[in-house]
Amino acid sequence: MKQRKISSIAIFLIGMGIMGCTSSEGYKIRGTIGDVQEGKVTLVTYNGKMCDTLSVAEIKDGKFEMQGSVPELTVGIMSVEGVFAQTVIYLENKEYEVKLDPGNLGFSEISGGGDTQQLANKYLAIDINLSKAVAQVRDEYMVAIRNPESEHFLQLKGFVDSLRQAADVEKEAFLTQYADSYIALCELANRAERLPLDELKKRFGLLSAELQQNALGKAINEQIRKKEALAAGRVAPDFTVQNAEGKSFTFYSIKAKMKIIDFWASWCAPCRALTPQLKKLYEEFHDRGLEIVGISMDDDKEKWVKAIEEENLVWIQGSNLEGFKRENSLCQLYNITNGIPHLVLIDENNRIVTAGAKVEPLRNEIMKIFQK
Numbered sequence: 001m002k003q004r005k006i007s008s009i010a011i012f013l014i015g016m017g018i019m020g021c022t023s024s025e026g027y028k029i030r031g032t033i034g035d036v037q038e039g040k041v042t043l044v045t046y047n048g049k050m051c052d053t054l055s056v057a058e059i060k061d062g063k064f065e066m067q068g069s070v071p072e073l074t075v076g077i078m079s080v081e082g083v084f085a086q087t088v089i090y091l092e093n094k095e096y097e098v099k100l101d102p103g104n105l106g107f108s109e110i111s112g113g114g115d116t117q118q119l120a121n122k123y124l125a126i127d128i129n130l131s132k133a134v135a136q137v138r139d140e141y142m143v144a145i146r147n148p149e150s151e152h153f154l155q156l157k158g159f160v161d162s163l164r165q166a167a168d169v170e171k172e173a174f175l176t177q178y179a180d181s182y183i184a185l186c187e188l189a190n191r192a193e194r195l196p197l198d199e200l201k202k203r204f205g206l207l208s209a210e211l212q213q214n215a216l217g218k219a220i221n222e223q224i225r226k227k228e229a230l231a232a233g234r235v236a237p238d239f240t241v242q243n244a245e246g247k248s249f250t251f252y253s254i255k256a257k258m259k260i261i262d263f264w265a266s267w268c269a270p271c272r273a274l275t276p277q278l279k280k281l282y283e284e285f286h287d288r289g290l291e292i293v294g295i296s297m298d299d300d301k302e303k304w305v306k307a308i309e310e311e312n313l314v315w316i317q318g319s320n321l322e323g324f325k326r327e328n329s330l331c332q333l334y335n336i337t338n339g340i341p342h343l344v345l346i347d348e349n350n351r352i353v354t355a356g357a358k359v360e361p362l363r364n365e366i367m368k369i370f371q372k
Contacts (some may be wrong), residue, residue: 141160
């Protein structure tokens with residue numbers, strides 16, 4: 001099968017696992033696509049590294065047909081030539097009717113298929129209903145936002161926020177009801193990096209052994225392993241970086257009663273917004289044994305050094321200048337996959353106390369330790 005690349009976001013949202021037995025007769029997909037009269041529809045699936053093309057169909061008079069076979073339940077991604085969006089289909093060797101909406105491909109209608117597709121349709125309906133409700137006030141909202149302090153805008157914002165909160169509650173109820181489903185597995189994979197360890201383990205434990213052992217389940221289990229390795233009480237990994245003068249040093253070489261690793265970057269506005277809080281913390285506790293170690297996720301030394309000067313950072317600074325990406329050795333070492341800033345509080349024995357993106361929780365822990 002021909003291989004093609006696809007966005008990492010789409011890959012993660014649709015999941016990697018396949019499971020379940022189907023017939024050997026193959027799948028058939030009949031589809032329409034709004035007012036698009038010609039072009040191509042492509043169906044792919046992710047194999048763990050690349051996307052395998054399952055089928056390509058020509059659009060004729062707004063219609064297309066696809067057929068083929070899959071050995072197991074397979075998560076497919078359907079895209080339309082010239083349209084920047086994708087539709088997820090839970091593919092089994094069954095018949096499907098697809099109504100693609102080129103204006104909102106992610107909310108296309110899929111009928112037929114097996115139980116997983118039907119369950120996916122119910123889950124997607126929550127987002128579809130939310131989108132329809134928000135659309136009713138979108139024009140009014142876009143006018144009102146020009147005056148964000150007005151009572152009218154605040155009322156509209158409150159209304160939209162309430163709609164989103166209600167949708168979130170409905171989703172959670174759905175995932176609780178169908179906790180041992182393939183849909184719950186895919187959603188858990190989508191949230192795995194953001195969820196606290198205890199919540200991730202709890203939800204993973206509700207999945208069957210079969211779901212836990214497929215490719216996507218194994219990926220979630222690996223995320224659990226990484227989070228456990230960096231949980232409170234575990235020894236923080238050592239690393240080597242260079243300071244702004246090009247001199248190498250190890251994290252363990254820094255001796256202090258408490259240490260904060262501040263993963264940041266010159267281009268990261270939220271990171272730099274934390275600087276006043278970190279400065280206040282440093283001024284309050286440095287003389288009592290607190291050290292801050294700023295670790296830049298920059299790949300441009302000049303920009304990194306300039307930001308140090310602009311922010312007048314007086315604490316220790318280092319970087320490997322690999323940039324903020326999954327392949328960065330420090331991102332791998334500290335499992336930084338959900339963005340920066342990322343702060344890690346570590347005691348004098350290099351054991352992790354807590355971690356997160358906010359200063360206040362770290363300050364509370366520092367207060368407890370220095371009051372002993």
